[in-house]
Amino acid sequence: xxxDAPGWRVGGLPEAAAVAGVVLLIAGLALGRPxxxxxxxxxxxxxxxxxxxxxxxxxxxxEDPPDPETEAxxxxxxxxxxxxxxxxxxxxxxxxxxxFVARVPPDGSRAVDLRLASVRTGPQETAIADVRSYAGxxxxxxxxxxxxxxxxxxxxxxxxxxxxxxxLRGLTGPRRSRRFGDGGELRDIxxxxxxxxxxxxxxxxxxxxxxNLETLYVRRTFADxxxxxxLVLDSRDDVGTDPRTWRHFGExxxxxxxxxxxxxxxxxxxxxxxxxxxxxxxxVDLALDARPLPPASGRRHLRRxxxxxxxxxxxxxxxARLRPPQVSxxxxxxxxxxxxxxxxxxLVRTWRGLGHPVVVVDTxxxxxxxxxxxxxxxxxxxxxxxxxxxxxxxxxxxxxxxWAASGRAEAAAGLDALARVAARKRDWR
Amino acid sequence: xxxxxxxxxAELPLLRDLPDPEARPLPRIGVVLGRTVPGWVLRAATSLxxxxxxxxxxxxxxxxxxxxxxxxxxxxxxxxxxxxxSMALVAVVASGLFLALDGHGPFxxxxxxxxxxxxxxxxxxxxxxxxxxxxxxxxxALARGLPRGLAFVGGTVAVGALVLPLAGQPLGPAVVAGGxxxxxxxxxxxxxxx
Numbered sequence: 001x002x003x004d005a006p007g008w009r010v011g012g013l014p015e016a017a018a019v020a021g022v023v024l025l026i027a028g029l030a031l032g033r034p035x036x037x038x039x040x041x042x043x044x045x046x047x048x049x050x051x052x053x054x055x056x057x058x059x060x061x062x063e064d065p066p067d068p069e070t071e072a073x074x075x076x077x078x079x080x081x082x083x084x085x086x087x088x089x090x091x092x093x094x095x096x097x098x099x100f101v102a103r104v105p106p107d108g109s110r111a112v113d114l115r116l117a118s119v120r121t122g123p124q125e126t127a128i129a130d131v132r133s134y135a136g137x138x139x140x141x142x143x144x145x146x147x148x149x150x151x152x153x154x155x156x157x158x159x160x161x162x163x164x165x166x167x168l169r170g171l172t173g174p175r176r177s178r179r180f181g182d183g184g185e186l187r188d189i190x191x192x193x194x195x196x197x198x199x200x201x202x203x204x205x206x207x208x209x210x211x212n213l214e215t216l217y218v219r220r221t222f223a224d225x226x227x228x229x230x231l232v233l234d235s236r237d238d239v240g241t242d243p244r245t246w247r248h249f250g251e252x253x254x255x256x257x258x259x260x261x262x263x264x265x266x267x268x269x270x271x272x273x274x275x276x277x278x279x280x281x282x283x284v285d286l287a288l289d290a291r292p293l294p295p296a297s298g299r300r301h302l303r304r305x306x307x308x309x310x311x312x313x314x315x316x317x318x319x320a321r322l323r324p325p326q327v328s329x330x331x332x333x334x335x336x337x338x339x340x341x342x343x344x345x346x347l348v349r350t351w352r353g354l355g356h357p358v359v360v361v362d363t364x365x366x367x368x369x370x371x372x373x374x375x376x377x378x379x380x381x382x383x384x385x386x387x388x389x390x391x392x393x394x395x396x397x398x399x400x401x402x403w404a405a406s407g408r409a410e411a412a413a414g415l416d417a418l419a420r421v422a423a424r425k426r427d428w429r
Numbered sequence: 430x431x432x433x434x435x436x437x438x439a440e441l442p443l444l445r446d447l448p449d450p451e452a453r454p455l456p457r458i459g460v461v462l463g464r465t466v467p468g469w470v471l472r473a474a475t476s477l478x479x480x481x482x483x484x485x486x487x488x489x490x491x492x493x494x495x496x497x498x499x500x501x502x503x504x505x506x507x508x509x510x511x512x513x514x515s516m517a518l519v520a521v522v523a524s525g526l527f528l529a530l531d532g533h534g535p536f537x538x539x540x541x542x543x544x545x546x547x548x549x550x551x552x553x554x555x556x557x558x559x560x561x562x563x564x565x566x567x568x569x570a571l572a573r574g575l576p577r578g579l580a581f582v583g584g585t586v587a588v589g590a591l592v593l594p595l596a597g598q599p600l601g602p603a604v605v606a607g608g609x610x611x612x613x614x615x616x617x618x619x620x621x622x623x
Contacts, residue, residue, distance in 0.1 A: 013514045013555055020518040024525045029608065031529050035540035038589045039525045042548040042581040043518070049577065085570050087559060090458050098458040099564035100465065103573060117456035127458055136574070255456040 008055050011139045017043035047137070055135035057082045057107065061143040064111070066126065069307070071153045074116040076126040078145055081109035083133035090146075092116050092127040094254035104133070114146075118254035121154045121264050122310050153306045154264035159273040159412050161419035163399070165357055167330040168225035174278035181223025192216035227279040228295045230327040231267045231305070234337035234344055234363075235260055235287040235312040241365045243379045244372075257405070262363040263336035264309045266403040266411070270334055270361075271309075275302040284325045285312045286347075295328050324350045332357045336403075338364040340382065345389045348398055359418065360393060361411075362402045466571060468557070468564035472512050475553035479520040480505040482546050486524035489531040489539060512557035521547040541589050545582045552578060 021040035028037025059082030066076060080086040083104055090098040095116060104110045114127045128147045133140040168175055180187045189205045190196075192215070200218040209217055238260040239245075240252035252258060257265070271281045275297055282295035283305050293308055324347045327333060333356050337344040348358050364386070370376045394400055401407075401414050480501045487497035508516050524547065528537055552574070560566055 013551075016515045016518050017551065020522050023522055027525060027529055031534075033529050033534055033536070034592050035534075035536045035538075035589065036525045036529045038585055038592070039521065039528070039540055039544060039547055041585045041588075042544060042578070043521070043551060045581045045585070046548075046578070049581075084573055090460065092458055094455060095458045096455045098460055099468075099561055100460055100462055101560060101564065101566040101570045102462060103567050103569035113459075113461045115459035117459065253453075253455075 007059060007141045008135065008138045009141075010051065011134075011137050014047040014050055014137045018047045021047070050137035053136060055083060055138050055140075059083060059133055059140050060109075061086075061129075061131045061133075061145050063126065063129075063145045063148060066148050066150055069151045069153055069310075071155050074118050074124045074126055074150060074152060076114050076146060076148070077111050078114065078129050078131070079109050079111045080104055080131060080133065083135040083138075083140060085134040086110060086112075087132045087134065088112065089130045090114055090127045091130075092118075093125070094118065094251065095127075116254070119257050119261065120254055121152045121261050122313065124150055124152050126150060151307070151310050153310050154261070154268040156265065156269040156272045157408075157412065159269055159415055161416045162270050162273050163332060163357070163359055163415065163419045163422040164227035164229065164274070164279060165330055165332040166422065169228050169280075169328075169330055175225050175227060180220045183221040183224040185222045187220045187222050189217050190220050192218050226297065227274070228282070228328050228331040229270075229274055229279060230282045230284060230292070230295065230331045230333050231271060232284045232286060232325070232327075232333055232335045232347075233263055233267055233309065233312050234335065235263070235285055236314055236343075237338060237340060238314050239338060239340070239364070241368050243367055243370050243375060257365060259338045259363045259365055260312065260314075262365060262403050263361070264312070266361045266363060266401075267309050267334070267336050268306055270415075271302060271305045275299065275305075281305060282328065282331070283308050284327065286325070287312065287315045292325055292327070295331065327351070327356065330356075332359070334359050334361060336361045336363050338362070339386055339389050339393075340364070342389065345393055348393060349396070352396075352398070357422070358398055360390075360398055360400045362390065362400055362404070362407075364404060366404050366406050460565075462565060462567055464568045465565035466568065467562075468560040468566065469562045471553055471560065471566065472509060472557040472562065475512050475517060475550055475557045476505045476509040478546055478550035478553055479508050479517050482520055482524050482543060482550055483527075485539060485543060485546075486527040489533055489537060490527045491532070492527075508554065508557075512554055514551050514554040514558060517547075517550040517554035520550060536589075536593050538593060541586050541593075544585050544589065548578060548582050 021044035024040030025037045025044070028034055028039075061078065061080050064077040064079055074092075078088070080088075080102075081104065084106060086102050086104050088100055088102065090100075095118075102110055102112055112129075114129065116124075116127060118124060126146050126148045128144060130142050130144050132142045164175070189202060189209075192201060196218045200220070201216050202219045205217040205219070206213065206215070209215070238258050240258045241256050242250070242252065244250055245252045267283075271283075274281045278297055280295035280297045281301070282293050284292040285308065293305065333351050335344060335348060335358060337360065339345065339360070339362060344360075348360060351358050367379065367383075370379050390400055399418050401411050401418070403411050483504050484497070484501045487500060490497075504516075504520055508520070524543060528540060528543070531537060533539075556566065556571070
């Protein structure tokens with residue numbers, strides 16, 4: 001009996017079982033041994049049962065419509081209907097292949113959640129699932145689903161305080177500037193002068209200080225303002241914990257964050273802390289020649305920054321820039337870099353020369369020791385050069401925050417302490 | 430050729446730099462499932478079931494113990510390496526033929542135990558052929574055909590228990606009915622092939 005739905009065919013078992021059952025039946029009949037004949041009867045009955053009952057329901061395998069952008073890693077759901085068993089083989093880059101058989105409820109569908117162990121951010125692909133369905137002894141042709149591209153946005157870590165520039169901008173904002181103007185915080189009581197608004201006259205202070213109203217007194221307040229911060233992402237290279245993979249030799253593990261993942265996470269954490277405080281944040285990607293994202297505030301702008309961070313990637317070989325990207329005046333610059341070459345240190349010095357305070361966030365992951373002696377020597381040289389660069393920057397007064405796995409716990413406290421120093425010291429930059 | 434050899438000699442040391450995938454296993458893909466059984470259990474179960482089937486059948490036959498054990502071990506090893514329902518069916522047919530040759534006729538009551546064992550070994554062989562060692566099979570999936578299998582096996586065993594006292598008596602009509610049933614089954618299985 002042919003099945004109602006296409007794609008189904010009888011598996012190999014029924015015919016073999018029928019042959020075995022018939023052989024045993026013939027042997028039993030020929031030799032007068034009903035016990036021998038009975039041995040093959042269950043197989044014959046199963047064969048007849050399965051062949052006379054083809055699957056009737058519609059067979060469908062699909063991946064649930066994914067959220068194209070997510071912060072929750074790479075997860076997907078495949079939905080299987082038709083048949084009563086689903087044999088699924090799941091594969092994904094950098095993962096072991098998983099294989100399982102799941103029960104599909106009759107007249108229903110089965111949803112199977114798949115989650116990759118990847119901690120990587122940026123464009124990623126969901127797992128690919130090869131599904132073969134069974135209905136009794138009937139098999140359906142394999143169906144492949146998955147492999148959908150998704151943009152994994154960087155997650156963020158809560159930060160209480162982060163350094164902001166001393167020179168604030170604008171006429172509104174969450175912060176108190178050092179100049180007086182419209183704001184909520186009292187600066188002083190001052191005799192009325194040309195330019196003062198009448199509504200600022202403090203009649204109580206005037207009555208107390210000048211009962212004859214010879215002089216009027218006004219309340220002067222500190223002006224409200226906002227901080228402007230530029231996040232500069234050094235995405236010219238993307239290195240992992242294994243130095244053997246640094247020259248694109250071999251594959252980086254997906255369950256370990258690379259330098260670019262750490263940079264995205266650090267930048268997202270700082271951007272979120274600033275935007276939630278009402279400050280303005282911009283983004284520059286050193287690997288691209290595109291125009292920087294100008295500083296702005298608001299949740300939509302934060303989404304734009306996260307999107308820009310997730311899409312950043314190395315382009316060709318790391319190259320030094322001829323001139324640093326232009327940033328807003330008075331902006332504080334956060335540079336997220338591995339400091340594996342002199343270009344990043346040179347950028348820091350140029351910006352500082354232009355009067356911008358700079359905070360360097362070191363995003364090199366904890367590198368595993370190399371077993372190969374030649375590689376170990378090479379890594380030792382690179383590490384010493386890098387430490388020299390960082391020491392020089394630190395001696396020049398550049399704050400350096402380490403964001404690798406081992407230094408992540410202290411990063412928030414380090415930024416908090418730095419924010420207090422920045423607020424206290426007049427010449428901090 | 431010389432250039433090729435020189436290139437090969439220059440490239441060989443680079444093989445040391447290849448990342449060793451065996452150093453740390455790759456991460457697993459997370460899958461949410463119910464209670465599962467690993468695939469190797471099914472493979473082991475079908476080998477053992479088929480081996481036990483042969484062991485019982487050869488035990489009924491006056492066969493040398495060494496030969497019988499050799500047969501059983503060969504069966505277990507072959508099914509463990511290449512599990513398939515066909516191999517299990519071969520073991521079932523061989524067991525039936527061994528029974529036919531033994532001296533416990535006309536109805537050896539041990540067949541009432543061999544019927545479920547043979548059916549189980551074939552079903553487990555079906556599973557073991559399809560899933561790998563490391564695959565996970567849901568209990569619910571395994572139990573899918575259980576009621577149907579129990580009905581087939583239980584019905585057959587019940588018929589066997591009914592036939593047991595009648596065995597050895599001349600039953601011409603029963604033989605004719607058996608032949609007719611065989612013809613009907615053959616038509617159902619082969620003539621209505623999709």
